[in-house]
Amino acid sequence: MAFNSRKRMALDVFPSDCWELVISKLLDNEEEERKHYLETLSLVSKQLLSVTNTFVYSFKLFNNIPSSSLPILIISRIFNRFPNLTSLDLSTYRGRYADDLNELISRIPPRSFSCLTSLNLSNNPIIPASGLRSILKNNNTSSRLTSLICSNVGCLKFTDITFIADSFPFLQHLDISFPGGGGGLSHLSHQVKDYNNALNLLSQKLSKLRTVDFSGNFYINDSSFLQLCINCEFLQEVLMPDCPFITHAGIAEAIHHRPTLNSFYVTDLKKAIHEPEKVNFVDSITSLKRLTCLDLSFSCINDLLLQSIALEALPLTKLVLQGCYNYTYNGISCLLSKSPSLQHLDLQLANFLNDEFLIPLCAFLAGLVSINVSGCRNLALEALPLTKHVLQGCYNYTYNGISCLLSKSPSLQHLDLQLANFLNDEFLIPLCAFLAGLVSINVSGCRNLGNSSFFSLLSNCPLLADIRMESTSIGIGPTPLDLDLAVYPQVNKIRHLKFDCIPQAKLFWIDFKVCGLEHLDLQLANFLNDEFLIPLCGFLAGLVSINVSGCRNLGNSSFFSLLSNCPLLADIRMESTSIGIGPTPLDLDLAVYLNKIRHLKFDCIPQAKLFWIDFKVCGLEVLNLSHSRIDDKNLDDISKICPRLLQLDLEHCCDVTEKGVRLAVENCTRLREINFQCCLKVSTDTVSRMIFSRPSLRKITAPPHFRLRHCDSKLLSERCLVFLGFCKCSG
CATH class of the missing domain: 3.80.10.10 (Ribonuclease Inhibitor)
Structure with missing residues (x-):
């Protein structure tokens, strides 16, 4: 405790400008990585939250709950939180009233608005001229805005065009495309003249324009286009589709x-x-x-x-x-x-x-x-x-048509013939001769394809890395002898295999001595049991993900065999299996297993206790326990040994109460998403407590009986999306 206290004090006394320098060195990355770093650092302390907020330069506002429950005053606090915004997107904002956008804009702090260089007001009913005028009046410096997007505005008046011309002298990109109702233009000559005068003023005052988009505007004519080209010396791009008065x-x-x-x-x-x-x-x-x-x-x-x-x-x-x-x-x-x-x-x-x-x-x-x-x-x-053919679900064509097409497609790399019911081994084998450059193929749902087609693909397609043959007759038909398998060196290159719903009691290819397989999908292979999967694991050293959901005869032995033989395995999906039944290794052995596992999906576990909760080391990030009979104690134990969880799915865990959810949220310090849909023993006030105690949360799927309270609005607007689940259970 004393050590943690000293660490916290050390963080607090470190100056913010020093933190800014350190963080700036970490952010020379891709946009997604940059966001990940910022969000992770923001969870460390209030000081780092404040510092990281200064590195957020673009923001898009999603109004995800009814505006009647979310006052504009609360939404506007976003602008105080991010003082250095340069790009603001309000194209998806939906106010309760048409004038709500004006009020929201007027509440942007002048300092924040002076930093903005890009503003998107598309898809709104009006141009919020009064809100913009109010903020410009309170701002001592002129607007730095260089990009203004007002596409698909419900009504664009000539006074709006005049306002834009007078207010944003540094604009380089302007989009006023597709205004609703013909841009408010009627056939009255004085209105036509008003729009022409406004456009002429626009071209005179916005001389720095480089890109303009007037698509779908009825008031753009030859005269206004001429003035634009004369006055805007830096003009580079003009978009005027669907402008009927241009000749x-x-x-x-x-x-x-x-x-x-x-x-x-x-x-x-x-x-x-x-x-x-x-x-x-x-x-x-x-x-x-x-x-x-x-x-x-x-x-x-x-x-x-x-x-x-x-x-x-x-x-x-x-x-x-x-x-x-x-x-x-x-x-x-x-x-x-x-x-x-x-x-x-x-x-x-x-x-x-x-x-x-x-x-x-x-x-x-x-x-x-x-x-x-x-x-x-x-x-x-x-x-x-062509390099890619997708004919998924197409009908009324035959072997003759596809044969002619493939024979003329020497560059083909990706082929999708899902649900081609006419296709069988007799037809596919000659087609393989045209597929020398093939990289991926999907023939799922072609129920007449068996072993012969699979081995014909292997022998004719040396670059093939992705084979998907779900719901076929794979496993039926002759297979090469062990000695003959050596003639298929490209098996080493196969990375993705998807063979779900295999009815046969033995996988024909488990004797491959060399396999670079990374992703294996054997869902609903009902014959598959521990006896078959365990020897197969010995040939899957490079496996990264496996899905054996629906294989009800697979238990603990298969799970631990995968862990011990597949050191790169990071994603295991064993929904609706017998996981939890069978022997488990000793505690001493368990520590070597789960360090690299990031995704586990074990829903529909009938057991009341998870066999792996004694793992001392766990780096799990995604865990699905839906439809399982775990209780609060199990959930508490799991969350303690999985503190790095980012996503937790507890849907239909009917024995979990608000106590278990609260403990899980407290223990998982990085948690971003949680689903406790149909957890009817969880009380409705749990959501606000969770958001308050775990600021990393971004998405919550709540039970259908949850109702948003007015006091929750601020928390929801600033941090988290809340969705109401739908549930068929009655208790």
Whole structure:
């Protein structure tokens, strides 16, 4: 006790600025790792919680419970907790009233708002102009906002556009796409004029704009686009799909004033271009020497445009011509031959395209990452260099069709033929000859496939690492002799095997002397018992995860055989088995087993006492004990020897009361998720106590009789998601 007290004092006297320096050195990692480090450190002490909060720069608010139970005053305290936020996303916030967003915005501390560079207000009914105006008025320094996203706002008024222009002079990215109700625009001429004036003011005052998204706006026209290109000298990307008042002539005039554009998106230019307009439009597009992304979806284009772009050798990496018409193979062929940097191509609904045309085009697409040719009815899949076929659950096709497709797919790496009922050994064996490059295959539900298909895959697919044959006839049919197994060296490369519902009383492949298997799934293999699994464990030294749920004849002997033979094993799932029945090693032996196990799933254990609670060392992070007959004492013992638990599932543990849950939460100092759905002996006030005593909690699944109290609102808003479970039991 004295030692712990001294440690706590040492932490408290260490200056916060020193902690900031130390923590900053730990955060040069991936985003997910960064979050993990911050959350872990925040649990150590109040001082570290305060320090780590200063390293949170982005925040997205999820309003996960009714706003009537969660006052805005409580939500707004978030901004005091994270003083250095630079990015705030309120796109999923749902207030009870339309004006709630204004009130929430107005409560952001001026210092915090002055640090914001990105604000997302999408999907809200209004632009919270009064809330923003209030906070700007109280802020001595001007806003640093460089990105404002207001997509899908219920009603965007011209006064909102004027407010944005006047209030955020440093904006570089602006998104006011798809306003509801046509952006509030009617056919009244004075309203049209008001919107035009507001947009002209926007382009004059926001001269630093680099990216604008006006998609789906009825009030954008040629004049406003021209003013944008004239006034915004740094403009690089313009998105204007579904803007009906934009024309070829308007685009041509505007683009000539801004040749530095590198991304241009415009759609539905349906009117045929007259000769003078045609020349101007083509010249304007080809003047964009830095153009990398071009989207002209559902527009009337021609070969002259495509050939002119090719002659200028524009550095295109993305080209979208979805639904475009009036162009031919000659135009697209010329363009692709001069676009060596192209990575993304969309030619949907190009009706002229067939195999004869596409195959030579593929010679120009060496750097292609994605292609979309949906709706090209004259095109067969065999013309494409596909690496993945997914035909799960498809019907009305036969062996002849799949055979033709696979014979023309030399680059194929991933194949999914689940539920192909016609497929049997006789059909699959010849198909294997086309699958030399295959890495993974899923033929689950093909009930007529047996041993012959499995060994044919092994002998023909040297790169195969993932085989899934659930609900098949695997185990039926001839198997090679032990001596012959040596001809399958690729067995060493198999990492994933999934063979659930095997009806046979013996696994044909357990004699493999060499196996690099990492993941094994034998769910519902009813024949499997300790006698069969124990010798198999000797060949699974590299196993990382195993699932034998539903194998009711497996008990303690199998469990400990896995632990002793598989040193890398980290995930064991033995739901609905006989785990707990049979001998267990002595205490002295147990200490060597569970150090590396991170996930255990043992639900439906009929025994009232878990056989492994005497383990002295345990690094478990995820434990599922649902539907088990454990009581408060068992749960207390488990939580004491598993203090590192992150997730604990106690669903339907009907003998557990609030006392057991409280002790588990106290003992598991890192606990993030707990499920005590259908634990009807747990009282309703347990949730608030848990959140208060264990600040690491992020998710609680409570019994259906739990009701949120007003005094719990603050705790829930600041820390934890609470879900109400559904339960069929009556007591």
